[in-house]
Amino acid sequence: MDALLFMIFAAIAVICGINLVVQTHPISSALSLVGVMGALAALYLLLGGEFIAAAQLVVYAGAIMVLFVFVIMLLNAGTEHKGRRTWATYAGVPLLMVFLGLIAIGITHHLPASENVMFGQFTKGSPLEFGRALFTVYLLPFEVTSVLILIAILGAVVLAKKEID
Amino acid sequence: MSTFLVVSIIKAAVVAFVLLTALAYLQWLERKVLAHIQLRVGPRRVGPHGLLQPLADVIKLITKEDMMPSHVNKVFWFMAPFIAVLFALIPIAVIPFGTELSVPAINFGPIHTPAITTAMQLTDLNIGVLFILGISGLGVYGVALAGWSSNNKYSLLGGLRSSAQMISYELPMALAIAAPLLALNTLSFRGIVDGQGGFFFGFLPKWTIFQVFPFNIISFILFIIAAFAETNRVPFDLPEAENELVAGFHTEYGSMKFAAFFMAEYCNMVTVSCVATLLFLGGWHPPFPAEYGSSLLPSLVMAGAGVLCFLHAASPARPLDRLTLPVVGISFFGLAGIFLIPAVSLPLMPIIWFSAKALFILFVYIWVRGTLPRFRYDQLMRFAWTFMFPVAVTNLFLTGLVVALS
Numbered sequence: 001m002d003a004l005l006f007m008i009f010a011a012i013a014v015i016c017g018i019n020l021v022v023q024t025h026p027i028s029s030a031l032s033l034v035g036v037m038g039a040l041a042a043l044y045l046l047l048g049g050e051f052i053a054a055a056q057l058v059v060y061a062g063a064i065m066v067l068f069v070f071v072i073m074l075l076n077a078g079t080e081h082k083g084r085r086t087w088a089t090y091a092g093v094p095l096l097m098v099f100l101g102l103i104a105i106g107i108t109h110h111l112p113a114s115e116n117v118m119f120g121q122f123t124k125g126s127p128l129e130f131g132r133a134l135f136t137v138y139l140l141p142f143e144v145t146s147v148l149i150l151i152a153i154l155g156a157v158v159l160a161k162k163e164i165d
Numbered sequence: 166m167s168t169f170l171v172v173s174i175i176k177a178a179v180v181a182f183v184l185l186t187a188l189a190y191l192q193w194l195e196r197k198v199l200a201h202i203q204l205r206v207g208p209r210r211v212g213p214h215g216l217l218q219p220l221a222d223v224i225k226l227i228t229k230e231d232m233m234p235s236h237v238n239k240v241f242w243f244m245a246p247f248i249a250v251l252f253a254l255i256p257i258a259v260i261p262f263g264t265e266l267s268v269p270a271i272n273f274g275p276i277h278t279p280a281i282t283t284a285m286q287l288t289d290l291n292i293g294v295l296f297i298l299g300i301s302g303l304g305v306y307g308v309a310l311a312g313w314s315s316n317n318k319y320s321l322l323g324g325l326r327s328s329a330q331m332i333s334y335e336l337p338m339a340l341a342i343a344a345p346l347l348a349l350n351t352l353s354f355r356g357i358v359d360g361q362g363g364f365f366f367g368f369l370p371k372w373t374i375f376q377v378f379p380f381n382i383i384s385f386i387l388f389i390i391a392a393f394a395e396t397n398r399v400p401f402d403l404p405e406a407e408n409e410l411v412a413g414f415h416t417e418y419g420s421m422k423f424a425a426f427f428m429a430e431y432c433n434m435v436t437v438s439c440v441a442t443l444l445f446l447g448g449w450h451p452p453f454p455a456e457y458g459s460s461l462l463p464s465l466v467m468a469g470a471g472v473l474c475f476l477h478a479a480s481p482a483r484p485l486d487r488l489t490l491p492v493v494g495i496s497f498f499g500l501a502g503i504f505l506i507p508a509v510s511l512p513l514m515p516i517i518w519f520s521a522k523a524l525f526i527l528f529v530y531i532w533v534r535g536t537l538p539r540f541r542y543d544q545l546m547r548f549a550w551t552f553m554f555p556v557a558v559t560n561l562f563l564t565g566l567v568v569a570l571s
Contacts, residue, residue: 027241027310027313031241031306031310034303034306038303041299050290050291050292051292051295053292054292054295054296054298054299055295057295057296057299057300057302057303058295058298058299058302058339061299061302061303062298062299062302062303062305062335063302063332063335066302066305066306066309066328066331066332067332069306069309069313069328070309070325070328070329070332073309073312073313073321073324073325073328074325126291126292127291127292127295127352
């Protein structure tokens with residue numbers, strides 16, 4: 001049952017991911033990204049990360065992607081213009097395959113063998129455990145990340161101000 | 166396993182049936198209450214006091230021609246009402262309506278069933294509150310897509326307003342929910358309600374709203390205001406402001422697709438009322454102890470309704486009332502008698518208190534619609550970011566301080 005659900009949601013995530021790149025209209029791409037986020041949330045839930053799954057839905061699918069869609073609608077962005085096909089159009093897919101193959105070889109040969117992850121094995125995904133880990137063991141990375149986001153916000157404000165002046 | 170499956174399917178069917186019927190009658194209730202606020206009588210042609218009006222409306226909407234305008238983006242235009250309804254219906258799955266229901270084993274002829282004890286809830290998630298926040302946050306895609314794909318400037322403005330409004334008000338709403346959770350220390354709705362049983366000084370219920378005085382009252386008010394905005398209701402119904410935007414995001418929709426948006430709106434109202442009841446008003450716990458007769462209240466209300474029927478029958482407004490009202494009155498007295506039997510009233514009391522509180526909040530929704538004018542859009546945004554947000558953050562900090570010190 002778990003394996004079947006994993007297959008279904010993994011397939012949805014991959015198909016939505018491919019659709020995101022293939023679609024020419026920004027709104028279709030943005031909604032495919034929402035599909036990827038939703039499927040990822042389901043996958044987190046299958047692996048026992050309850051809080052992460054909920055956060056994925058609330059923050060990414062429910063807030064950030066709504067902003068994306070909002071901006072696309074506000075600017076009324078039209079469909080992407082297809083340029084002239086160059087050699088890169090045709091060489092892209094084979095080159096990507098070669099690149100992925102090289103990464104796969106690198107991982108299998110140079111990294112230590114990993115253990116298999118079983119469904120239901122990880123049980124520390126509840127909000128309680130998650131919060132405890134976040135505010136004790138990983139406190140410094142957590143706070144540094146929030147400062148990073150603050151800097152990004154300030155940067156956006158400064159850039160927008162320059163435009164207005 | 167198979168028992169679990171059968172019980173779950175039965176529960177899902179019952180909840181779906183009750184919810185959809187309640188949605189239909191909520192619309193009747195809204196029309197009636199609005200009418201009485203504005204000194205009208207409201208629907209009264211179909212059935213007694215217009216009680217069959219929802220049925221007539223549904224038949225009308227189904228049989229209407231389903232038009233597709235030629236200038237819309239077909240895929241998204243078709244998808245939008247489905248998205249809106251889907252994400253409006255899902256949250257009901259985690260809402261508990263009462264404690265537990267026990268059905269004794271049945272051995273009657275060929276029918277043999279085991280004794281079953283099941284929670285009055287479809288499923289109890291330990292991230293229930295987050296689940297509702299996440300799913301209801303996705304509902305905005307329905308409105309936004311409907312507005313954009315209609316390819317009409319009024320619809321587009323409606324969709325844009327809706328998405329901006331939802332993002333802005335989701336923040337104070339999440340902060341207002343977080344404050345009572347600090348004291349309750351759980352995210353499962355069942356755990357939240359269990360944490361509110363009992364009474365202070367023997368009479369004041371230990372509902373969240375009376376805990377951590379006075380901060381949780383502020384949280385409750387903030388939550389209700391944000392909930393009005395999240396469900397696009399008056400005074401925050403800017404996405405469908407009819408005097409500026411024709412009908413906003415659903416201008417181009419007709420027949421059942423229009424009804425789908427309507428249904429999603431009412432379903433969101435029901436969800437929000439249930440969440441407010443569970444988080445702040447003690448769920449199914451009675452407002453005063455059983456020693457003072459809280460379990461007799463349904464009987465008293467029913468008997469009062471019966472007496473009222475007989476009083477009206479004594480001076481009938483229509484000739485037919487002389488016959489019908491005594492019958493209705495006698496059935497009310499019968500119901501009052503049935504609720505005096507402990508075997509009936511004990512399992513039903515939690516559901517009665519829960520629905521009474523949720524219905525009260527729904528009534529407030531309609532009441533506000535009948536009394537308040539609509540905000541201007543810049544006022545709406547300024548209110549969210551310069552008033553609601555700072556107050557919610559301060560409230561959260563102060564609640565945390567009180568909880569940490571006590």
